[in-house]
Amino acid sequence: MAAPVPTACWVCAAAALLLGCCGAAVASGVQDQAEQFFRSGHTNNWAVLVCTSRFWFNYRHVANTLSVYRSVKRLGIPDSHIVLMLADDMACNPRNPKPATVFSHKNMELNVYGDDVEVDYRSYEVTVENFLRVLTGRIPPSTPRSKRLLSDDRSNILIYMTGHGGNGFLKFQDSEEITNVELADAFEQMWQKRRYNELLFIIDTCQGASMYERFYSPNIMALASSQVGEDSLSHQPDLGIGVHLMDRYTFYVLEFLEEIHPASQTNMNDLFQVCPKSLCVSTPGHRTDLFQRDPQNVLITDFFGSVRKVEITTETVSLDSDLAGFESKLPKDELATEPLKYAEQLPVAQIIHQALMSRSQQKPPREQQHSGLYGVLLLPPQLHKFSSLRNSFLPMFLFIFPLFFCAAYSFIFISCFNLLSPSSMLYVPSKGAVQTQQSLQFLKRNRTCSRG
Amino acid sequence: AASAQLQLAVPVAVVFAPGSVPGDLPRPLPFRDVQEMEISVNLRTSITSRYETVYRSTTAQEEAALNVATAQEADAALCPLQDASLGSLTVYVVPETSSVLPQGVSVYVGKHRSALVRAGGNLATLRTRLRQLTQVMSFAASSIATALSDRVPDSQLGPDARRHLKSSLGYEITFSLLNPDPKSHDVDWDIEDAVNRYVQPVLDKLSLVANFSVDSQILYYAVLGVTPRFDKETSSFILSAHSLPHVINPVEARLGSSAASLYPVLNFLLYVPERSHSPLYIQDKDGAPVSTNAFHSPRWGGIMVYNVEAPGSPQASLPLHVDVDMVRVMEVFLAQLRLLFGLSREELPPDFLLESPGNEGLADWELDRLLWAHTVENIATVSTTLTSLAQLLDKIGNIVIKDDVASEVYQAVASAQSAMAELATGHLHSAFQASKEAVTSSERAFFDPSLLHLLYFPDDQKFAIYIPLFLPMAVPILLSLAKIVREARQRKKEPTKMD
Numbered sequence: 001m002a003a004p005v006p007t008a009c010w011v012c013a014a015a016a017l018l019l020g021c022c023g024a025a026v027a028s029g030v031q032d033q034a035e036q037f038f039r040s041g042h043t044n045n046w047a048v049l050v051c052t053s054r055f056w057f058n059y060r061h062v063a064n065t066l067s068v069y070r071s072v073k074r075l076g077i078p079d080s081h082i083v084l085m086l087a088d089d090m091a092c093n094p095r096n097p098k099p100a101t102v103f104s105h106k107n108m109e110l111n112v113y114g115d116d117v118e119v120d121y122r123s124y125e126v127t128v129e130n131f132l133r134v135l136t137g138r139i140p141p142s143t144p145r146s147k148r149l150l151s152d153d154r155s156n157i158l159i160y161m162t163g164h165g166g167n168g169f170l171k172f173q174d175s176e177e178i179t180n181v182e183l184a185d186a187f188e189q190m191w192q193k194r195r196y197n198e199l200l201f202i203i204d205t206c207q208g209a210s211m212y213e214r215f216y217s218p219n220i221m222a223l224a225s226s227q228v229g230e231d232s233l234s235h236q237p238d239l240g241i242g243v244h245l246m247d248r249y250t251f252y253v254l255e256f257l258e259e260i261h262p263a264s265q266t267n268m269n270d271l272f273q274v275c276p277k278s279l280c281v282s283t284p285g286h287r288t289d290l291f292q293r294d295p296q297n298v299l300i301t302d303f304f305g306s307v308r309k310v311e312i313t314t315e316t317v318s319l320d321s322d323l324a325g326f327e328s329k330l331p332k333d334e335l336a337t338e339p340l341k342y343a344e345q346l347p348v349a350q351i352i353h354q355a356l357m358s359r360s361q362q363k364p365p366r367e368q369q370h371s372g373l374y375g376v377l378l379l380p381p382q383l384h385k386f387s388s389l390r391n392s393f394l395p396m397f398l399f400i401f402p403l404f405f406c407a408a409y410s411f412i413f414i415s416c417f418n419l420l421s422p423s424s425m426l427y428v429p430s431k432g433a434v435q436t437q438q439s440l441q442f443l444k445r446n447r448t449c450s451r452g
Numbered sequence: 453a454a455s456a457q458l459q460l461a462v463p464v465a466v467v468f469a470p471g472s473v474p475g476d477l478p479r480p481l482p483f484r485d486v487q488e489m490e491i492s493v494n495l496r497t498s499i500t501s502r503y504e505t506v507y508r509s510t511t512a513q514e515e516a517a518l519n520v521a522t523a524q525e526a527d528a529a530l531c532p533l534q535d536a537s538l539g540s541l542t543v544y545v546v547p548e549t550s551s552v553l554p555q556g557v558s559v560y561v562g563k564h565r566s567a568l569v570r571a572g573g574n575l576a577t578l579r580t581r582l583r584q585l586t587q588v589m590s591f592a593a594s595s596i597a598t599a600l601s602d603r604v605p606d607s608q609l610g611p612d613a614r615r616h617l618k619s620s621l622g623y624e625i626t627f628s629l630l631n632p633d634p635k636s637h638d639v640d641w642d643i644e645d646a647v648n649r650y651v652q653p654v655l656d657k658l659s660l661v662a663n664f665s666v667d668s669q670i671l672y673y674a675v676l677g678v679t680p681r682f683d684k685e686t687s688s689f690i691l692s693a694h695s696l697p698h699v700i701n702p703v704e705a706r707l708g709s710s711a712a713s714l715y716p717v718l719n720f721l722l723y724v725p726e727r728s729h730s731p732l733y734i735q736d737k738d739g740a741p742v743s744t745n746a747f748h749s750p751r752w753g754g755i756m757v758y759n760v761e762a763p764g765s766p767q768a769s770l771p772l773h774v775d776v777d778m779v780r781v782m783e784v785f786l787a788q789l790r791l792l793f794g795l796s797r798e799e800l801p802p803d804f805l806l807e808s809p810g811n812e813g814l815a816d817w818e819l820d821r822l823l824w825a826h827t828v829e830n831i832a833t834v835s836t837t838l839t840s841l842a843q844l845l846d847k848i849g850n851i852v853i854k855d856d857v858a859s860e861v862y863q864a865v866a867s868a869q870s871a872m873a874e875l876a877t878g879h880l881h882s883a884f885q886a887s888k889e890a891v892t893s894s895e896r897a898f899f900d901p902s903l904l905h906l907l908y909f910p911d912d913q914k915f916a917i918y919i920p921l922f923l924p925m926a927v928p929i930l931l932s933l934a935k936i937v938r939e940a941r942q943r944k945k946e947p948t949k950m951d
Contacts, residue, residue: 310747319786
């Protein structure tokens with residue numbers, strides 16, 4: 001009985017080995033196929049980051065946007081593919097005790113402003129119209145390239161918006177609103193022209209979930225910091241700066257993104273878990289029904305980073321280096337042979353000379369009605385039809401100068417009054433008065449707001 | 453998406469050399485034949501391909517041209533004798549025993565628009581070879597599906613399907629030399645001469661497709677995003693395949709090429725590794741070193757690593773002067789340019805032999821392939837754009853269409869119709885020009901700044917704004933009007949009442 005058993009063993013072992021090898025081959029083949037199927041089909045990444053509120057006490061919205069900007073740049077998206085819209089300048093705001101910085105953590109741990117921030121739409125350029133123009137591409141032809149969203153059908157776009165919002169709208173610049181219907185229509189216009197492959201929409205405002213309720217275009221995934229009826233709360237104030245530095249949701253998203261590096265395999269399900277109700281007080285929400293892939297298979301770097309598809313080049317062209325020089329059959333651009341010169345300028349010296357000359361004459365000729373005091377106003381000779389304004393200058397001087405003198409005298413009077421009676425202070429000390437000593441030190445130390 | 457029924461007509465001439473005529477021809481030579489095949493992309497889009505084939509025998513000149521020793525010479529001799537219009541094909545059938553084609557090769561595709569096919573004995577094998585040939589030389593179902601990738605459901609195409617450059621009116625090509633270690637290497641590349649000698653011929657041939665502009669730059673202290681690994685066996689540094697996607701990012705911010713123009717930019721980078729990381733080789737997924745030492749990224753461009761030999765003596769003075777061998781570099785860059793456009797020679801039946809196009813970079817039939825794909829793509833884009841513009845106008849009833857937008861739309865429609873008509877008759881050149889005009893007009897109409905939907909209030913918003921304003925005011929006005937009317941009526945009745 002001993003003989004058949006070893007052969008049976010051998011056969012079993014051989015069969016097991018064969019199955020194991022086949023299994024491994026099949027498994028790796030299946031894994032390759034699975035990788036192929038679940039990978040995103042994008043070739044480039046874009047980001048549109050919008051901060052919609054102005055004024056110093058909305059510092060946290062600018063800090064939110066800049067921290068997302070910083071993460072997105074760190075993970076690889078270049079400035080040419082980021083459209084950054086900030087509605088107000090916090091870094092060089094006169095109320096910023098530490099100029100040229102925007103902090104996200106208290107005790108000034110992390111400066112998200114950095115050295116190479118490139119703001120594309122700033123201050124009053126951040127309007128609903130400009131935002132929709134950027135998204136849909138209906139932009140006037142004179143717009144520079146850095147202000148355009150030049151995405152194509154293989155672009156993954158990240159859109160991040162923050163500010164003050166309500167049920168179904170987001171407030172821009174304290175004067176206008178964008179509704180969720182308009183936003184959904186803009187995304188549909190983008191889809192019609194295939195201006196995106198996949199879109200990730202993140203919003204950090206009060207009642208943020210209402211903004212993504214109306215989306216109907218495919219391939220959109222949306223995250224919001226709070227549900228309808230809830231407020232998004234801010235994180236911590238810094239007593240030295242005097243305002244709240246960040247919103248809670250974006251603060252925890254920033255902490256989450258700091259752990260991500262360009263090669264990490266973290267997926268969207270982890271991003272959905274960021275900032276649970278215990279930390280955020282509001283309930284973050286997300287919407288994935290319009291998205292085709294399973295969020296489990298969507299990498300964070302598909303939207304926040306720029307991981308390119310590469311292929312190894314295996315073919316070459318064979319060139320013959322001995323051929324004589326090639327004469328291009330296409331017409332080359334003709335260089336202008338005529339030297340360029342300046343257009344006719346305003347003859348300033350001539351005008352002043354004429355004005356001084358006419359002062360000494362009794363009757364000035366018709367073209368030169370400017371004389372004396374008005375000579376310095378430089379009315380050009382062609383605009384003689386505006387000389388009727390001269391007659392209205394006199395009453396203006398009669399009113400404006402006295403008003404100005406009255407205002408000046410009253411100002412001097414009141415400030416003298418203040419100096420004489422120190423008890424009647426006209427300003428209220430701020431809560432951070434204890435910290436003003438330190439602030440004054442900062443003021444003396446580094447003021448580097450020379451650039452815009 | 454809009455529905456589209458396109459007909460693509462390809463004029464094919466099949467010329468039989470003496471001794472190669474198959475026995476079972478349906479009619480005596482010469483005769484015409486039309487074969488139609490339908491490529492259905494989705495429910496509403498279908499492409500019908502018509503191969504209008506003319507079968508004839510060779511003329512005396514063609515016979516003389518085919519009696520040469522090699523296929524290359526035959527191809528060169530036949531070139532002036534054939535129909536050179538874009539989109540047409542000429543197939544010369546040679547006898548089975550002919551020595552013009554090498555052993556084991558049954559189809560030879562030349563540099564121009566002709567091919568030599570070995571006779572297969574009967575008509576059926578000939579037809580099979582002809583079908584394979586037309587799929588290689590003009591278009592196939594896969595290339596049409598790729599061109600119409602917007603309309604194909606995603607499950608049919610893999611994620612790699614849409615990686616070729618989209619049809620555009622112009623492209624910008626930037627050559628960059630990256631020198632991270634100028635202290636050790638003083639790199640000199642004669643890019644202007646290389647562009648004039650090697651790149652310009654290719655771009656001249658492609659000038660039919662789009663406008664190209666070329667620029668070049670040198671970047672110093674530009675480091676790659678990945679630290680290469682040192683491999684002890686080959687004592688060289690290795691960049692493995694899975695680290696390649698992260699190489700480009702830190703460099704891309706400094707390339708600055710995207711500030712130049714609104715056209716898609718193709719970047720070709722030549723990286724000279726630092727002294728401390730030389731020599732640097734790229735490894736593919738299986739661990740084998742790549743012969744070209746280069747890789748490319750779809751719709752972006754390519755990178756090649758150029759290794760400098762170590763100096764003979766360790767006391768050689770730094771920096772080393774390096775003269776870049778531009779021929780080797782341009783061979784790789786031009787191959788990458790072809791791959792970015794989708795002109796690959798990899799997937800071919802085994803008995804096909806393709807002639808290398810030489811300095812021209814691409815063969816005439818490859819240009820035709822590109823034109824077929826781009827024309828179909830342009831027409832599909834125009835129809836999608838105009839349909840979505842019409843839908844936008846339907847949705848917002850009070851949108852104002854300016855005159856120039858209207859004229860662009862009419863021009864787009866006219867050009868698209870003429871493109872489709874030209875495609876159905878087989879004139880590829882005029883069809884492509886018409887499709888380009890159609891795309892330009894439709895894009896200008898669609899992206900006109902005045903068509904922003906925000907600027908036009910829907911009617912319900914107008915009601916919502918004006919009714920709260922005017923209704924309270926209108927109530928006393930209407931009531932007093934009613935009172936006036938009642939009083940007037942009463943006054944009219946009164947004289948009859950009074951006595």
